Amino acid sequence: MKRVVAAVLVAAIAIYGVWRISRGAGGDVRAIQTIESKSQVLKLTNQDNGASFSVPKGEEIELRLAENAGSTGYSWELAPPDANLFDFVGKESVYPQRPVGSGGEAVFRFRAVGAGAGDLALKMWRPWEGDASVKNRFSAHFEIRP
Secondary structure (H helix, E strand, O other): OHHHHHHHHHHHHHHHHHHHHHOOOOOOOOOEEEOOOOOOEEEEEHHHOOOEEEEEOOOEEEEEEEEOHHHHOOEEEEOOOOOOOEEEEEEEEEOOOOOOOOOEEEEEEEEEOOOEEEEEEEEEEOHHHOHHHOOEEEEEEEEEEO
8 A cells, every 4th residue: 555655646746747847847857958060050850849959159050840831831930039149041941842732841040149048939820820820839949158
């Protein structure tokens, strides 16, 4: 009986901890990834959503997000980044030659231009339908070193 009570208590504490972290309390359990790349390009994808990175000033950040704007109308839109930290280099849509309606990628490029901490945030939506159409979001936190 004591083992069952102990197991239930441990499970309850674990569930509570996960809940608190998901609500933003109790700190961030994700480790900040320090990037010391030789190429000076940090390449991110949908799988990096919610991650934190530490990059040197001057680092280029390339973000590739899956999209299918041509047939669904959903496209990624960037929330304006902090201009003191990030220089928006550009966006391109990459759609390999496949059957009509096949998906592709939206590729966003930034350069870390100032020391400090900030986020890059995007939403996938149909702009003409407004915020109710938001289908997905992406965000990543950056600490930019001098």
